[in-house]
Amino acid sequence: MNDPFAHSAVNERLIVDLLQELYRRFGLDYRDYSPTFLSRRISAYAKKLNLDSIEELKQKLLENDKQLDGLIESFSLPTTRMFRDAALFQLIRETVIPILAKKQLSKVWSAGCSTGEEAYSLAIVLKEELPGRRVLTFATDLSERSLYNARKGIYQLRRMRAYTSGYQAGGGRAEFSNYYTADHENAMMNAELKKNIVFAQHNLVTDSTFNEFDLILCRNVLIYFNRSLQEHVLNLLLDSLRPGGILILGDKESLRSMSPRKNLLDIDRTYRIYQKTE
Numbered sequence: 001m002n003d004p005f006a007h008s009a010v011n012e013r014l015i016v017d018l019l020q021e022l023y024r025r026f027g028l029d030y031r032d033y034s035p036t037f038l039s040r041r042i043s044a045y046a047k048k049l050n051l052d053s054i055e056e057l058k059q060k061l062l063e064n065d066k067q068l069d070g071l072i073e074s075f076s077l078p079t080t081r082m083f084r085d086a087a088l089f090q091l092i093r094e095t096v097i098p099i100l101a102k103k104q105l106s107k108v109w110s111a112g113c114s115t116g117e118e119a120y121s122l123a124i125v126l127k128e129e130l131p132g133r134r135v136l137t138f139a140t141d142l143s144e145r146s147l148y149n150a151r152k153g154i155y156q157l158r159r160m161r162a163y164t165s166g167y168q169a170g171g172g173r174a175e176f177s178n179y180y181t182a183d184h185e186n187a188m189m190n191a192e193l194k195k196n197i198v199f200a201q202h203n204l205v206t207d208s209t210f211n212e213f214d215l216i217l218c219r220n221v222l223i224y225f226n227r228s229l230q231e232h233v234l235n236l237l238l239d240s241l242r243p244g245g246i247l248i249l250g251d252k253e254s255l256r257s258m259s260p261r262k263n264l265l266d267i268d269r270t271y272r273i274y275q276k277t278e
């Protein structure tokens, strides 16, 4: 039997129409996300609802807010972990913080922070490398559900055990278990770390810059966007950096999709670390 969700000109058209409707009716702008990503997520969501076609899904979504929320959440892939790419965290300790510490490093942004693991990892590194200095981490995402979990800062103990090796490989200077309290199932991040992190909703596609930062991490988010949206978001991130500030992207992301800027230095090509010079 033919797969009704297989790639076809008809399905492509239906997806474009659906995205156009989401934008027109609700102001939700997914029109420039990567077509492959959208097609996979939309088909998976239709199958989850036991629907037989994208046309059927479109009808349902326009009638029912709850199902619309479900689709929007399914566009937010929350995959993350603490000290993801441990070697990068080592490099942040050795290379990035010494550059930033010469000035008054005070504001950091984790953009597309998902359920908060990246923000807590950063807060730990900052605490260890800049003892006594208060650095605020702003951690933002589009997904309210992910932010809700990020604010709670409660993670399965099983996962924390796996994160311990990331912490150590990333140059951890203490015992990782110093940063949380645990019961038999879960770990809760310490209030001491939480008080330096502000979790808030921010849409990289439609919202503008909201502060000036010394360091911005935006990893594994641009991969979901097409080239022109990547360029738009990269400009937003660079405009949100102070002169001398550092931008770090994911290992499959780069500045290639934007027109070259003279005021950018490559700090590390493998780990996609860039500095805004003026």
Ligand SMILES: C[S@@+](CC[C@H](N)C(=O)[O-])C[C@H]1O[C@@H](n2cnc3c(N)ncnc32)[C@H](O)[C@@H]1O
Residues within 6 Å of the ligand: 075, 076, 077, 078, 079, 080, 081, 084, 111, 112, 113, 114, 115, 118, 140, 141, 142, 143, 146, 202, 203, 204, 205, 206, 218, 219, 220, 221, 224, 250
């Ligand atoms: C794969 S996670 C990456 C999490 C973390 N940065 C990391 O590398 O582990 C991608 C995150 O981007 C968020 N995201 C997608 N589109 C967004 C947008 N327009 N504005 C803000 N966040 C967005 C998703 O909700 C999701 O939490």
